[in-house]
Amino acid sequence: MSNPLRNSQDPVELRDALADELMKRGMITSPSVEHAVRTVPREQFAPEGTPLDEVYAPDKVLITKRDANGAAISSISAVYIQARMIDQVEPEPGMRVLEIGSGGYNAALIAEVVGPTGRVISLDIDPEVANRASARLEATGYGRRVEVVVGDGEEGDPERAPFHRIIVTAGLWDIPPALLAQLAPGGRIVLPMRMRGVTRTIAFRRGGGHLASTSTEVAGFVPVQGAGAHPGQAIHLPDIHGDITLEFEDGLPEQSAALLDSVFSKGATEVWTGATVKHGVSFADLYLWLAWYLPGFCKVATDVEESRLGKRYKTWFPFGSCQGDSFACLAARPALDGEGVEFGARGFGEHAEQVAACLAEQIQAWDRGPRHTEPTFAYWPNDADLSQMPQDVAVLRKKHGLLTISWPRTE
Numbered sequence: 001m002s003n004p005l006r007n008s009q010d011p012v013e014l015r016d017a018l019a020d021e022l023m024k025r026g027m028i029t030s031p032s033v034e035h036a037v038r039t040v041p042r043e044q045f046a047p048e049g050t051p052l053d054e055v056y057a058p059d060k061v062l063i064t065k066r067d068a069n070g071a072a073i074s075s076i077s078a079v080y081i082q083a084r085m086i087d088q089v090e091p092e093p094g095m096r097v098l099e100i101g102s103g104g105y106n107a108a109l110i111a112e113v114v115g116p117t118g119r120v121i122s123l124d125i126d127p128e129v130a131n132r133a134s135a136r137l138e139a140t141g142y143g144r145r146v147e148v149v150v151g152d153g154e155e156g157d158p159e160r161a162p163f164h165r166i167i168v169t170a171g172l173w174d175i176p177p178a179l180l181a182q183l184a185p186g187g188r189i190v191l192p193m194r195m196r197g198v199t200r201t202i203a204f205r206r207g208g209g210h211l212a213s214t215s216t217e218v219a220g221f222v223p224v225q226g227a228g229a230h231p232g233q234a235i236h237l238p239d240i241h242g243d244i245t246l247e248f249e250d251g252l253p254e255q256s257a258a259l260l261d262s263v264f265s266k267g268a269t270e271v272w273t274g275a276t277v278k279h280g281v282s283f284a285d286l287y288l289w290l291a292w293y294l295p296g297f298c299k300v301a302t303d304v305e306e307s308r309l310g311k312r313y314k315t316w317f318p319f320g321s322c323q324g325d326s327f328a329c330l331a332a333r334p335a336l337d338g339e340g341v342e343f344g345a346r347g348f349g350e351h352a353e354q355v356a357a358c359l360a361e362q363i364q365a366w367d368r369g370p371r372h373t374e375p376t377f378a379y380w381p382n383d384a385d386l387s388q389m390p391q392d393v394a395v396l397r398k399k400h401g402l403l404t405i406s407w408p409r410t411e
Contacts, residue, residue, distance in 0.1 A: 009052060011041060011042075011043050011052065011056075014052055014053075014055070014056040015037065015038050015039075015040075015041075015042070015056065016038055017056070018037060018056045018058060018079065019034050019037040019038045021058055022037065022058060022079070022080055022083050025058070025080065027058075027080045027081075027083050027084045027087070028083050028084075028087060029087050030087055030090070032091075032112070032113045033083050033086050033087050033109070033113060035112060036083075036086070036108075036109040036110075036112035036113050037079070037083055037109065039112055040105060040108045040109055040112060040140070041140060042055050042056060042076075042079065042105055043055045043056075044136060044139060044140050045076060045103060045104040045105035045108070045133075045136045045140075046062050046076065046105075047062060047063070047064055050062060056079075058078065058079055058080040059078050059080060060078055060079075061075050061076070061077060061078050062075060062076040063075045064076060064103060064129065064132065065126070065128065065129060072222055073126075073222060073225065074101075074103070074124075074126060074129045074222070075103065075222060076103040076104075076105050076106070077103070077106065077169060077219075077221065078219075079105075081201065081217065081219045082105070082106045082109060082169075083109070084201070084217050084219075085167055085169075085190045085201055085203075085217070086106075086109060086110060086113060086167065088190045088201065088203035088214070088215045088217065089165045089166075089167060089188040089189070089190045089203050090165075090188065091110060091113045091114050091118070091164070091165045092114070092164075093113075093114055093115040093117060093118060094114065094115065094117040094118050095114045095118050095119075095164040095165055096114075096118065096119045096120075096121070096160070096162075096163050096164055096165075097110050097114060097118065097119070097120050097121070097163060097164065097165045097166070097167065098121050098123065098156065098157060098160075098161075098163040098165070098166045098167070098179075098182065099120060099121065099122040099123065099166075099167050099168075099169065100123055100124075100153035100156075100166070100167070100168040100169060100170065100179075100191075100224075101123075101124060101153065101168065101169035101170040101224075102122040102123065102124035102129060102130055102133040102148055103129070103133055103169070104122075104132070104133035104134075104136040104137050105136075106122075106167070106169060107120050107122040107133065107137065107142070107146045107148075108137060108140060108142045108146065110146075110167065111142050111145040111146050116145065118145070119145070119147070120145060120146040120147070121146075121147050121149060121157055121160050121163070122146055122147070122148045122149070123148075123149045123150075123151050123153060123156070123157055124148070124149075124150065124151075124153075125150070125151065125152050125153065125225050125226045126150075126225070127150050130148050130149070130150045131148075133148050134148040147160075152226040152227055152228075153168065153170065153176070153179075153224060153226060153228060154176045154178065154224075154226055154227040154228040155176070155178050155227070156176065156178040156179050156181075156182045157182070158178070158181075158182060161181075161182035162182055162183065162184040162187070163182055163183060163184060163187065164184050164187050164188075165187060165188055165189070165190075166179055166182070166183055166187070166188075166189040166190075166191075167189075167190050167191075168189070168190065168191035168192065168224075169192075169221065170192070170221055170222060170223065170224040170225070171192045171193075171194050171199055171220075171221040171222065171223045171224060172191050172192060172193060172194060172224055172228060173194045173223075173224075173228070173230035173249070173398070174228065174230070174398040174399050174400050174401070175189075175191065175193075175211075175379055175381075175398075175400060175401065176228055176400065177381065177400050180206075180211075180381060183206055185206065186205075186206060186207065187205075187206050188203060188204065188205050188206070188214070189203070189204050189206075189211070190202065190203040190204070191204075192219055192220075192221040193377075193403070194223070194230070194249065195288070195291050195292065195396060195403070196248075196249050196250055196291040196292075196297050196396070197232070197247065197249045197291060197297075197298070197299040197319070198287050198288050198291040198319075199219060199220055199221060200216045200217065200218060200219070200288065200377075201216065201217045201219045202215075202216050202377050203215045203216070204377075204379060208388065209380075209381075209384045209385055209388070210378055210379060210380045210381065210384050210388070210389075211378060211379040211380075212376070212377075212378050213376050213377040213378065216374070216375070216377070218282070218284045230249070232247050232248055232249040232250075233247075233248050233251060233252050234246060234247045234248070235248075235252065235260060235322070237260055237263060237264070237327075243301075243302060244300070244301070244302045245300070245301040245302070246298045246299070246300060246301075246320070246322050246327070247298055247299040247300075247301060248298050248299075248322075249299075250396075253296050253322055253323065253324075259324060259325040260322070260325060260327065260349070262349075263325065263326065263327050263348045263349040264348055266348070266349075266352070268346045268347060268348055268352065269346070269347040269348075269352040269353045269356050270331060270344055270345070270346050270347075270356065271344055271345045271347070271353075271356045271357055271359075271360040272333070272342060272343075272344040272360070273342065273343050273344055273345075273360050273363045273364050273367065274342065274364070274367075275342065275343045275363050275364060275366070275367035276335045276336055276340050276341065276342045276343070277340050277341060277343070278336060278339055278340040279339060279340050279341075281340075283343075283371070285366070285370065285371060285375075286343070286363065286366050286371065287318075287319055288375070289362065289365070289366040289370055289371075290319055290321075290330075290359075290362055290363075290366075291319070292394050292396070292405055293362055293365070293394065294321050294358070294359060294362045295321060295323060295358060296321040296322045296323040296355075297319065297320075297321055298319070298320055298321065298322050299318055299319055300317070300318055300319060300320045300329050301318070317329060317330035317331070317332070320359070321355055321358060321359050322355075323351070323354075323355045323358070324349075324351060324355075325349050325350050325351065326347060326348060326349030326350060326351040326352050326354070326355040327347070327348050327349055327355065328345045328346060328347040328348070328352070328355040328356045328358070328359045329345070329346055329359075330343065330344075330345065330346075330359070330363075331343070331344045331345060331346040332344065343363050343367075344360060344363075345357070345358075345359035345360040345363070347359075369407075369409075370407045373407055373408045374408070375405050375406060375407045376405070376406055377403065377404065377405055378393070378403075378404045379401055379402070379403050379404075380401050380402045380403075380404070381400060381401040382400055382401050384401065386402070389402075389404065390404075390406065392406065393405060393406045394406070
């Protein structure tokens with residue numbers, strides 16, 4: 001964002017500029033959320049010493065705690081997604097709202113939206129994080145409207161249930177049954193759902209024995225801790241070609257890592273698709289499509305500057321496909337007279353051509369229509385009546401239920 005008040009030291013001016021920008025982006029659509037963003041002093045919840053221009057940057061995540069290895073385990077999410085998620089579930093004055101994951105600022109925003117007759121319960125598994133949030137809320141005058149509780153989000157807060165709205169601010173692999181049990185009839189829940197490594201914040205409305213999505217948003221969150229944690233598995237490819245790691249959220253494919261030992265011994269096979277995108281245009285839904293429909297889908301991690309493959313190909317997209325003894329990743333080359341790129345697949349291994357062709361086919365399938373539409377999701381708990389589930393949906397099996405996705409049909 002180009003911020004005309006970048007050098008301003010007036011928090012009120014910065015809050016107003018932030019609200020204006022979020023409304024311009026469509027991340028704020030309700031007057032109550034707009035009022036909350038203009039009112040709550042975000043700088044009072046940020047880590048000490050954080051510059052005001054970072055505090056009020058729409059896309060800036062403020063890390064509040066890291067683990068022993070330096071990985072972020074608690075943060076104040078980017079304000080654009082905080083505002084958007086509150087908008088997604090449409091809290092109303094007087095409602096009781098449960099927030100999973102506490103940083104203080106988001107709870108204060110919710111408190112402004114539900115007003116003095118409403119109630120916010122903010123729950124966090126980490127006592128240090130909860131104590132910090134509670135202290136900041138007290139200092140900013142929200143202590144009587146927000147109660148901070150230490151507990152595991154997997155269990156929710158049965159003592160204070162039911163809740164009209166539930167807002168989860170940590171990445172979930174599945175929806176805990178306790179949260180569904182504590183959601184009031186007709187209630188709404190919004191959460192960052194992890195789908196084979198791709199995350200969307202999905203707002204669900206309860207009804208008919210299952211949850212139906214009402215809106216989605218692109219976002220990234222630190223994974224939930226506690227009983228709901230779902231660590232993935234990884235295959236580390238030979239170091240001689242750079243630090244390449246393939247990460248699988250739903251279990252490794254049916255082969256051993258040894259099959260990939262010589263995956264880079266031969267040159268790459270490239271398959272181009274004719275699917276193009278202009279520079280600056282989001283193609284985030286391509287990742288979502290591939291996560292659901294590409295066999296062997298995985299996250300690909302490497303250092304573009306240091307690895308041999310990164311240096312050779314200059315760009316490295318974060319997702320690919322691993323099948324048997326071969327691997328393919330998303331590729332791009334200049335197109336549209338230099339105004340954009342064409343997507344393709346770059347395959348490695350004994351069956352490079354086949355795995356690259358498989359990836360290319362899914363890119364083309366996405367290009368034929370889904371890229372121009374918005375998918376819908378549904379969640380069917382294990383005790384739901386699956387005879388009511390539509391037949392033309394893709395399904396991801398979770399521990400406590402089934403997650404489905406469907407895309408509007410295109411001619």
